[in-house]
Amino acid sequence: xxxxxxxxxxxxxxxxxxxxxxxxxxxxxxxxxxxxxxxxxxxxxxxxxxxxxxxxxxxxxxxxxxxxxxxxxxxxxxxxxxxxxxxxxxxxxxxxxxxxxxxxxxxxxxxxxxxxxxxxxxxxxxxxxxxxxxxxxxxxxxxxxxxxxxxxxxxxxxxxxxxxxxxxxxxxxxxxxxxxxxxxxxxxxxxxxxxxxxxxxxxxxxxxxxxxxxxxxxxxxxx
DNA sequence: GCCCAGGTGTTTC
DNA sequence: GAAACACATGGG
Numbered sequence: 332x333x334x335x336x337x338x339x340x341x342x343x344x345x346x347x348x349x350x351x352x353x354x355x356x357x358x359x360x361x362x363x364x365x366x367x368x369x370x371x372x373x374x375x376x377x378x379x380x381x382x383x384x385x386x387x388x389x390x391x392x393x394x395x396x397x398x399x400x401x402x403x404x405x406x407x408x409x410x411x412x413x414x415x416x417x418x419x420x421x422x423x424x425x426x427x428x429x430x431x432x433x434x435x436x437x438x439x440x441x442x443x444x445x446x447x448x449x450x451x452x453x454x455x456x457x458x459x460x461x462x463x464x465x466x467x468x469x470x471x472x473x474x475x476x477x478x479x480x481x482x483x484x485x486x487x488x489x490x491x492x493x494x495x496x497x498x499x500x501x502x503x504x505x506x507x508x509x510x511x512x513x514x515x516x517x518x519x520x521x522x523x524x525x526x527x528x529x530x531x532x533x534x535x536x537x538x539x540x541x542x543x544x545x546x547x548x549x550x551x552x553x554x
Numbered sequence: 555g556c557c558c559a560g561g562t563g564t565t566t567c
Numbered sequence: 568g569a570a571a572c573a574c575a576t577g578g579g
Binding site: 368369370372373374375376377378379380414415418422453454455456457458459462474476477478479520521523524527528532533 | 557559561563
């Protein structure tokens with residue numbers, strides 16, 4: 332077990348789950364709301380995203396048709412609390428245009444094809460695409476983010492500067508034998524975020540960390 | 555005032 | 568490819 336020495340990707344999951352419990356992600360009511368949230372949370376605190384989504388709901392604009400119908404500068408005003416609002420207004424419209432044209436086909440497309448299609452949409456990069464694939468459409472892709480790089484580089488499992496695809500491949504490969512990969516990938520990423528917000532921060536709080544016994548970085552913050 | 559936050563596109567080398 | 572930069576609000 333992971334009580335002593337280094338963690339693996341598999342044992343760190345067990346430890347995080349025991350520490351924090353199930354996270355019940357994604358924080359959003361519908362697949363479409365999850366898609367919107369995935370764009371709005373790009374390099375942005377979730378509390379700010381919630382305000383922007385509340386604005387969309389207030390204006391009855393949480394649908395692809397409504398977002399495409401509203402002028403870009405009006406949409407940007409509604410998105411203002413989430414930051415980068417001009418950029419995100421354009422990205423959200425691009426995603427909605429794609430969704431309008433492809434929503435019917437999604438359930439019949441295989442995951443590789445779907446991922447390729449999402450990555451071709453303006454403003455949808457690998458992390459946003461994988462958020463949507465995993466949390467909105469329940470496809471078995473592992474989401475890599477800045478928190479994942481920080482935690483697992485501190486644990487000594489990765490360097491941290493590997494390419495996105497390299498890390499996604501690593502995590503998916505290590506967890507490939509799990510019976511329900513969608514549920515595990517969902518829970519694991521959520522646990523990484525939870526752990527990063529409270530404990531594995533830029534300045535780590537290793538004295539509170541459930542992984543401290545296997546984490547070389549605990550020394551750095553122990554004084 | 556400064557750092558940080560669930561990235562991505564563009565430009566440049 | 569990969570490094571540098573723009574994009575912006577709100578909390579600690």
